[in-house]
Amino acid sequence: MKKIYIAGPDVFEKNSIELGEILIKLCKKYGFEGLYPLDNIVDFSQEKHKIAQDIFDANMQMIKDADIVVANLNQFRGKEADSGTVWECGFAYGLGKKVYGYINDTSDYIDKFTKNEKVKNGDNFIDNESRIIEDFNHPINLMLACSMELVAGDFETVLKKLKKL
Known part of the structure; x- marks a missing residue:
């Protein structure tokens, strides 16, 4: 049975233990062992x-x-994913693990900035701190998007996809 490490900021929720139990049960339902x-x-x-x-x-x-x-x-706490989760994804990728990320909002990253949060500057947009906003038609930073398979939806959506492989 393949083991799945369950990464994400769910561990910071008030009901984090219950959430973990649900995610582990979902893993079992699809024939995996969940590691929370x-x-x-x-x-x-x-x-x-x-x-x-x-x-x-x-x-x-x-x-x-x-x-x-x-x-x-x-x-999580802003426009980006939880930094600890991002680190875990990079570590897993570096170990040669298969990494899947799920996300609800699949719009391009640049579109997550409101008109008041970005200004056109030549070929780029900059944010309110004069930093270039990444624009590569991915919903997340390119380093994450290019190192994993990104799935629109939730945890169970990924499990359904994995079950078919």
């Missing part, structure tokens, strides 16, 4: 940096143990 980061055993009575290091090490091991990474790349 909050299933790691971590001693939270330690100093905060040690807790953080233990979480990091445990999640890295889960990614190494996985065959596939499925990542929630929906916007």
